[in-house]
Amino acid sequence: MNARKAVAGALHEPYWLGDPARPEPEPALHGTDACDLAVVGGGYSGLWTALRAKERDPSLDVAVLEGGRIGGAASGRNGGFCAASLTHGIRNGADRWPDELHELERLGWENFRAIAETLVRYGIDAEWEAAGELHVATAEWQLEGLAEDAELAFEHGWEPMLMSAEAVRAEVDSPTYLGGLWDPDGVALVNPAKLAWGLADACRSLGVRIYERSPVTGLDEDVPLRLSTRNGRLAARRVALGTGAFPPLLKRMRRYVVPVYDYAMATEPLSAARLESLGWKHRQGIGDRANLFHYYRLTADDRIVWGGSDAVYHFGGRIGDGLERRGAAFEALARDFLTTFPQLEGLRFNHTWGGVVDTCTRFCAFYGTAYDGRLAHASGHTGLGVGATRFGADVMLDLLGLPEADPARARLAMVRDRPVPFPPEPFRYGAIELTRRAMARADRRAGHRGRWLRALDRFGVGFGS
Structure with a gap:
């Protein structure tokens, strides 16, 4: 054949999303609402952020805005590899942060174990x-x-x-x-859609409100911050962005x-x-x-x-x-x-x-804040976000000043640094296409990295999925 x-x-x-057990969608946001923490994005990054926020401070009023369906984007379409690595593999971590690699591996292992424990605690059948x-x-x-x-x-x-x-x-x-x-120890396999749906159920069990089919169309920097959707507005004291590959609400993030x-x-x-x-x-x-x-x-x-x-x-x-x-x-x-x-x-x-x-150019997530620390974001997980998004959720909550912050996380260069930005168009498309072709050529030529890839290696930048 x-x-x-x-x-x-x-x-x-997607095989995972075709499951007849897929939950019915939650209602969209209509009218006005208010909360302590608004989470934008109903994939792993947003769901872990909402869940960890309620676990760290049960008194918080938390709402999630998802533009489509829970887990309908990358979180329900990936291969289901949940890795302990926070750095997209130990080699990438060693190349970028050799002095703190041991700490990054320790934190990654703790995060990995915490994911497994969360599934047990909330009865999430993610086929782990x-x-x-x-x-x-x-x-x-x-x-x-x-x-x-x-x-x-x-x-x-x-x-x-x-x-x-x-x-x-x-x-x-x-x-x-x-x-x-x-x-044998640092990776588990999951059903990615069931993981997202289970995290959403856990969030709801703690009182989180989830609005589906409510894409955020605007962000006003008032006090509180105000998020606009097609049919409503949500006011929030703090905002966490977990929008993945979709256009970020912060224009400056589009460089990265x-x-x-x-x-x-x-x-x-x-x-x-x-x-x-x-x-x-x-x-x-x-x-x-x-x-x-x-x-x-x-x-x-x-x-x-x-x-x-x-x-x-x-x-x-x-x-x-x-x-x-x-x-x-x-x-x-x-x-x-x-x-x-x-x-x-x-x-x-x-x-x-x-x-x-x-x-992003460093292959693993980066973090930051805006609006005087009232908004935090985590982006650029580059295909290894099934596990690392939970860690990123805690980083965002740390940056927003929520209780139970881990000082070890705040000190990490990986958390404080930003990746090299991509160039603007049309150079962006040209550079990425050149890189993709050079990678394919290296595969055909016994791994020999030509002049372009060697230049990228010197500057510590790359491209991949």
């Missing part, structure tokens, strides 16, 4: 699987990086397993695998964040025989080590969710439903899938979808 046939007839809908992640080398040049990452992880308290080609293929059988690094489209697919459920042909007994999440990488995992009903390999930026930062439909991307993903798992020839994909990711 060729790639086109494998995706023919697939439903263009503490299976870890298997990083695989599919080209010889990637093996050295796996070894370096293993050594760095050991230095900071982790216990990954560096694996030969034979060992990794005994875990998951693919002729493309030349080696692997299994992190760009929306990047990522694409994914889900197969039909695998039969017992097909599962047996793969091995995959430990059900790890998997990611290869290419610059334009793939990520994939098994679902609770034994489908394979398969995504990545590209990061598409549209001129001017355009976002729209039509940009999620990119047939060439799905066919390319299907070809790569069949190369990775030729024993699954004939398997069909039931779902294809796209989603927009907020990325």
